[in-house]
Amino acid sequence: MQTSTVIEAKKINKYFYSPGKVQVLKEVTFSVNKGEFVSVMGKSGCGKSTLLYVLSTMDTDYEGQLLLDDHLITDQPSQVLSQLRNEKIGFVFQFHYLIHEFSVLENVMVPGLKLNKLSREEVEHQAMEKLRIFDMHEHAFKKANQLSGGQKQRVSIARALINNPLIIMSDEPTGNLDKKNSDIVFGIFRELVQEFHQTMLMVTHDSELADKTDRTIWMEDGKIVSHL
């Protein structure tokens, strides 16, 4: 089976201009294949989060080229990028960003409703299925702010999955959790990769976790120093 590339970065350069001109990403070139579980490691401040925001299409202020699913997405209008983010990229943050005004179920449903490919009932059914994967279906009708940190993180992973994205990106998804919860979340990630062949890109500080991924990208001072 030929492995296809899900996301590819070509010579990405990024600068910050305040206080002075600082280059935070230097000629970053790499790609993630379909079904791969890739981790990104490096010292604090080396540019991991910055790279992830560029890859997520939320940050468009960079040089170089970005390809998603073999299509060039650099310099696409923001409307198109929003659409791509909605359909093809799932994002899990370190801090569980849920919409507090909505129930757990509704939080998971929102990207699905936004995509507008399935009826409301179908989206609801799908959302319930995703919650079931993480044992969160019992909490479906709670308000988002009634959950513990680990539970919130599981809900946000379910939300990232709702549109069956090409890739899930996460920035230290376990960084804010204790050992037990972080093991649960990582376990879910592994399961997603093994059972559902979900492509994953995860920034982490935990070398123990990184060791269990298919490949680790090491960064240092804005540059990639090794792919292992």
Add this chain to the structure above:
Amino acid sequence: MKFGLIIEIAKALMLARIKQTMVAAVGVTFSITMFIALLGFMNGLNDLLDGLILNRTPHIRFYNEIKPSEDQPINVFEELTGFYNIIRSVKPSGARVNIYNNEAIIQTLEKDDRISGIAPKITVQVFFNVGNVDIPGSLNGIQVVEENRLFAFSDYVVAGDFMNLQNTATSIILGKGAADRIMAEIGDYVQVTTAQGNRLLLKVVGYYQSGLGELDNIQSYVSLATAQKMIGESASYVTDIQVKLHDFTLAPAMAKEYSTIFDIQADDIQTVNAQFETGSDIRSMISYAVGITFLVVSGFGIYNILNMMIYEKMDTIAILKAIGFSGTDVQQIFTSIAISIGFVGGVLGLIFGYFACLGIEQIPFETEALPTIKTFPVNFNPKFYLIGGVFSLVTTYFAGFFPSRKASKIDPVEIIRGK
């Protein structure tokens, strides 16, 4: 479907801040209520004051003015054409205020279908003889039925039946002020002397009160026939022809037209009452200005609340953008919030405004000067409700515009990093 989601999110955000949202809506409700009440009341008063004058004023009045002839005989004298003929102290000759050939004129006017009614009139200057004193007065000889049809005569007859003027020979309806001065009760006889020296006894059958004190002190009414009898003229004698039109805006043009055809004076209502129009316009303008000021103030309320909401909900906005909502979507969410506040507040405002108008209409308002009015007048013109409704939506849209645009420009990366 996609718009449904935007509305759903807007609703959730509003419910999360229900108190502030309600305060903003109440602001709109209050201003629309005031707007409707103010305009309804102001225009009710306008109509009343205009009606006081305009309803009783003919749209066109034909009459003969007592003035010296433009064509003095010397101008006709052929030997002096081409010379400067200067005549000093020209006096009018034999005042002929009768409209010559008025029956023909009336017949011609009746054929014009722009005209809705014609009422001939005679004005007679008289003295009421009360003991040794003579009190001056002005009698209007009218065609009772036609006068009532065109100028709501009966509305202003405050005592007695106006039809008695026609049914009782040599009767008079006295102006209220005049009646008080000569102390005449209904059923009494008053003696009048005309300028020509004719004396006549008239039976008082009613009082007339227009609301304009000055008028009521001197103006009284008799029938056309009585007036003709008083001055010893035939039934063809008429001093004024009053005309009402279907569309009174045509009055100036038609006055000019007939003035030349008949070669008599013709006054139109616009020229005679220009100042009333101006007064009404200014009152309307002031009420619009005040109403719109209210709305603008409530607009600032909405602006504040949206700004606050956006500030508090930065995280939510960042998440929405991260999961694929575009700037336009976010802008639409906050614009819908603004419009919903405006819509709900506006509809309630229109309803309360309507009730406020009903309330004002119940407040007793009785004054000597306005016999037909028992409570405050209110105008329920749907136009005000339409304007109020449209304005509430427009102001809230603009109040929501800048905060919404701000929300649409929020950079999710900045928010997510900021944690």
